[in-house]
Amino acid sequence: MIKVAVLGYGTVGSGVVEVIESNNAEVSAKAGEEMHVGYILDLRDFPGDTYESLVIHDFNVILEDPEVSIVCEVMGGVGAAYQFTKQLLEAGKSVCTSNKELVAKHGAELLEIARDRKCSYMFEASVGGGIPVIRPITKALTAEKIEKITAILNGTTNYILTKMEKEGAGYGETLKKAQELGYAERNPEADVEGLDACRKVAILSSLMMGKNVDSGKIYTEGITKVGTADFDYAKAAGMTIKLLATSQALEDGSVLAMVTPALVPLEHPLSVVNDVYNGVFVRGNMLGDVMFYGRGAGKLPTASAVVSDVIDCARHIGRSSIVCIWDKEEARLADIEESRKRFFVRAKASAKEAAQGLFPGSSFVEAGRTEDIGFITEEMSEKEFTEKSRALGDALLGRIRLA
Amino acid sequence: MIKVAVLGYGTVGSGVVEVIESNNAEVSAKAGEEMHVGYILDLRDFPGDTYESLVIHDFNVILEDPEVSIVCEVMGGVGAAYQFTKQLLEAGKSVCTSNKELVAKHGAELLEIARDRKCSYMFEASVGGGIPVIRPITKALTAEKIEKITAILNGTTNYILTKMEKEGAGYGETLKKAQELGYAERNPEADVEGLDACRKVAILSSLMMGKNVDSGKIYTEGITKVGTADFDYAKAAGMTIKLLATSQALEDGSVLAMVTPALVPLEHPLSVVNDVYNGVFVRGNMLGDVMFYGRGAGKLPTASAVVSDVIDCARHIGRSSIVCIWDKEEARLADIEESRKRFFVRAKASAKEAAQGLFPGSSFVEAGRTEDIGFITEEMSEKEFTEKSRALGDALLGRIRLA
Numbered sequence: 001m002i003k004v005a006v007l008g009y010g011t012v013g014s015g016v017v018e019v020i021e022s023n024n025a026e027v028s029a030k031a032g033e034e035m036h037v038g039y040i041l042d043l044r045d046f047p048g049d050t051y052e053s054l055v056i057h058d059f060n061v062i063l064e065d066p067e068v069s070i071v072c073e074v075m076g077g078v079g080a081a082y083q084f085t086k087q088l089l090e091a092g093k094s095v096c097t098s099n100k101e102l103v104a105k106h107g108a109e110l111l112e113i114a115r116d117r118k119c120s121y122m123f124e125a126s127v128g129g130g131i132p133v134i135r136p137i138t139k140a141l142t143a144e145k146i147e148k149i150t151a152i153l154n155g156t157t158n159y160i161l162t163k164m165e166k167e168g169a170g171y172g173e174t175l176k177k178a179q180e181l182g183y184a185e186r187n188p189e190a191d192v193e194g195l196d197a198c199r200k201v202a203i204l205s206s207l208m209m210g211k212n213v214d215s216g217k218i219y220t221e222g223i224t225k226v227g228t229a230d231f232d233y234a235k236a237a238g239m240t241i242k243l244l245a246t247s248q249a250l251e252d253g254s255v256l257a258m259v260t261p262a263l264v265p266l267e268h269p270l271s272v273v274n275d276v277y278n279g280v281f282v283r284g285n286m287l288g289d290v291m292f293y294g295r296g297a298g299k300l301p302t303a304s305a306v307v308s309d310v311i312d313c314a315r316h317i318g319r320s321s322i323v324c325i326w327d328k329e330e331a332r333l334a335d336i337e338e339s340r341k342r343f344f345v346r347a348k349a350s351a352k353e354a355a356q357g358l359f360p361g362s363s364f365v366e367a368g369r370t371e372d373i374g375f376i377t378e379e380m381s382e383k384e385f386t387e388k389s390r391a392l393g394d395a396l397l398g399r400i401r402l403a
Numbered sequence: 404m405i406k407v408a409v410l411g412y413g414t415v416g417s418g419v420v421e422v423i424e425s426n427n428a429e430v431s432a433k434a435g436e437e438m439h440v441g442y443i444l445d446l447r448d449f450p451g452d453t454y455e456s457l458v459i460h461d462f463n464v465i466l467e468d469p470e471v472s473i474v475c476e477v478m479g480g481v482g483a484a485y486q487f488t489k490q491l492l493e494a495g496k497s498v499c500t501s502n503k504e505l506v507a508k509h510g511a512e513l514l515e516i517a518r519d520r521k522c523s524y525m526f527e528a529s530v531g532g533g534i535p536v537i538r539p540i541t542k543a544l545t546a547e548k549i550e551k552i553t554a555i556l557n558g559t560t561n562y563i564l565t566k567m568e569k570e571g572a573g574y575g576e577t578l579k580k581a582q583e584l585g586y587a588e589r590n591p592e593a594d595v596e597g598l599d600a601c602r603k604v605a606i607l608s609s610l611m612m613g614k615n616v617d618s619g620k621i622y623t624e625g626i627t628k629v630g631t632a633d634f635d636y637a638k639a640a641g642m643t644i645k646l647l648a649t650s651q652a653l654e655d656g657s658v659l660a661m662v663t664p665a666l667v668p669l670e671h672p673l674s675v676v677n678d679v680y681n682g683v684f685v686r687g688n689m690l691g692d693v694m695f696y697g698r699g700a701g702k703l704p705t706a707s708a709v710v711s712d713v714i715d716c717a718r719h720i721g722r723s724s725i726v727c728i729w730d731k732e733e734a735r736l737a738d739i740e741e742s743r744k745r746f747f748v749r750a751k752a753s754a755k756e757a758a759q760g761l762f763p764g765s766s767f768v769e770a771g772r773t774e775d776i777g778f779i780t781e782e783m784s785e786k787e788f789t790e791k792s793r794a795l796g797d798a799l800l801g802r803i804r805l806a
Contacts, residue, residue, distance in 0.1 A: 019546050019689055030545040030726055124543070130690040132535075132543030139542065140527070140535030142433040143422050143710035269675050269696055286422055286707040287533040290697030293672055294690065304689040307546035315726065323433055323718065 003038035008075030015303025098125035122309035130301025144284030155276035351395035406441035411478030418706025501528035525712035533704025547687030604648035754798035
């Protein structure tokens with residue numbers, strides 16, 4: 001029998017227990033052996049809970065139980081979670097996690113320990129919730145050089161942008177509604193400022209590059225400045241607005257990564273990734289484009305991804321199941337100022353002539369608005385755009401990159 | 404060093420050689436050992452080809468070379484390919500294939516031999532070309548009970564339907580164009596009559612059920628009757644038309660599978676799967692919906708999928724890498740006559756009153772056409788629909804199921 005321990009009995013933790021026990025026939029058959037949860041570590045007690053008897057408070061019980069070979073770290077954070085994970089891996093126990101913060105920060109180190117100790121550190125649930133993303137990239141696209149990743153990685157912001165588009169509501173009121181429905185946290189900063197998406201794209205970028213991509217160095221811009229006027233223009237131009245996380249392996253060996261709102265043409269498959277769904281678009285040198293789509297968050301989808309990792313570990317007891325390459329060496333991030341793209345610009349109506357002079361070759365978008373104008377520039381570098389748009393002064397009302 | 408043999412030096416076979424040799428650094432790193440192509444089996448000679456020296460004509464050389472542990476069967480067909488695969492697996496050599504016909508017909512048997520001989524039979528490339536579909540379903544969604552699969556599995560028909568929609572062209576002329584461009588074969592029957600999609604959905608259904616789903620028993624209808632008038636109505640109703648392969652695990656243990664043209668709402672992610680792309684929508688009991696999207700065919704994408712299987716085998720030399728459950732036992736197919744859905748009906752304009760009487764509660768679609776009418780029925784069984792529509796006599800011009 002395979003005895004699994006679960007660290008943290010919160011939303012994802014209780015989901016992991018539910019998936020292992022409710023789908024037990026499937027899970028055990030795929031694992032090749034009967035599997036059950038042996039311990040649940042939490043500081044709290046859960047009187048009356050079905051799995052009350054499994055709850056313990058002392059981590060060392062798990063660490064020292066030779067029967068436990070696989071542990072799910074679903075506590076979150078980079079403090080105790082880091083210490084526990086390290087000790088478990090050093091003891092040769094595999095760890096499966098949904099903790100994107102920890103993976104982004106210490107992934108390279110923890111993978112190295114796992115490899116040395118012939119166990120696994122798995123993190124399918126850290127990106128894209130229940131969508132298989134990490135495993136397809138590391139275990140299916142193995143014959144590929146991955147060149148570019150373009151993704152919607154945060155369900156909260158995608159829900160807000162979808163509602164703004166469909167209902168014409170403003171950012172503030174949509175956020176409030178999302179909070180009431182539980183789709184956004186009371187302190188929504190990590191989501192709306194793009195930090196969550198940034199950590200996830202750091203993980204994907206590290207896997208693409210085979211080197212560590214520091215999330216702190218990725219240019220990140222949230223959705224707080226996107227307004228209803230922007231959606232009016234986007235619609236008129238046959239586009240929508242998404243918070244895109246992008247990462248591209250450049251020919252000079254550096255990686256160009258960023259998280260920003262972007263105009264996405266309606267023909268692009270990412271344009272139909274709506275509400276709390278996520279979509280990850282991957283370009284391989286042989287394969288061309290593939291996309292993975294599904295629920296990017298939620299108790300059971302995330303738990304299902306954690307348990308798929310547990311099954312993978314169960315089939316590789318005594319050896320490492322890790323295929324990915326993610327060295328400690330820091331990847332070099334490209335200067336985004338030099339990167340080239342087109343920009344959508346919204347400006348005061350009075351600035352039309354100035355805009356035409358500054359951005360020759362732009363296409364003006366007719367959205368039936370009189371208070372402002374909107375246009376899409378030709379391709380230029382970020383640096384060039386910043387300089388030119390500065391000349392618009394306070395007539396510049398907003399700008400969004402094109403995907 | 405891992406020595407790989409390739410059976411068949413056609414489009415996919417030459418792609419496999421190209422992927423292994425062009426992406427050799429990646430491929431060898433992921434395999435954990437240097438990998439090269441040792442033999443190419445073909446009846447023909449290839450004078451002047453870069454890999455000319457590897458071409459052999461005698462299958463037994465491969466079978467008897469103890470250094471060859473992995474073989475790619477990319478010859479196609481169910482004759483020699485079946486005999487070779489069986490002999491190789493019985494000799495303990497893993498086989499990776501793109502041959503959907505063989506997998507659909509003998510998958511269960513070949514998997515059993517591979518398991519017994521501690522080697523692998525892998526077929527990622529048999530469905531969805533380069534899109535990771537088989538591996539995500541068998542190795543990532545392991546914690547799930549898969550409930551339903553809805554998929555666009557044939558690039559040729561999807562290309563034709565996309566062109567008909569975008570350009571308003573008829574079926575015949577679009578097919579001709581597709582043949583000129585090499586997107587359709589000179590004898591296009593297997594594609595346009597739905598047979599190719601049927602084999603692929605039989606494979607996916609077998610993996611979903613864990614039992615053998617006989618492709619010969621799956622109700623299959625091609626796209627030859629879809630016309631420009633249907634697209635007029637679809638567009639007016641906010642939908643598009645796709646050749647959908649669907650498979651659903653019913654509660655009574657049977658499987659409801661079919662391949663038919665279907666109206667797909669524009670909000671559905673499958674509606675943006677255009678041209679030669681494929682999309683596979685999977686519903687799991689914990690996960691909800693996920694979709695895999697990408698190029699469903701083509702030399703390099705398909706070869707990339709074959710090589711990802713080769714790498715998987717390379718990491719499991721001496722043991723089987725097979726996780727999926729696909730028993731020889733035949734799955735019971737549900738009677739599609741009892742299945743319920745809505746239907747789009749196109750009829751002569753003169754039959755409007757009769758239609759209203761026969762199909763109360765239908766919604767008429769206004770597409771600006773005078774020669775015929777179009778309406779969408781309420782949900783009913785196939786049987787009920789057939790009976791009612793028969794009463795329309797020769798006023799019935801066409802019918803397409805709703806997705």
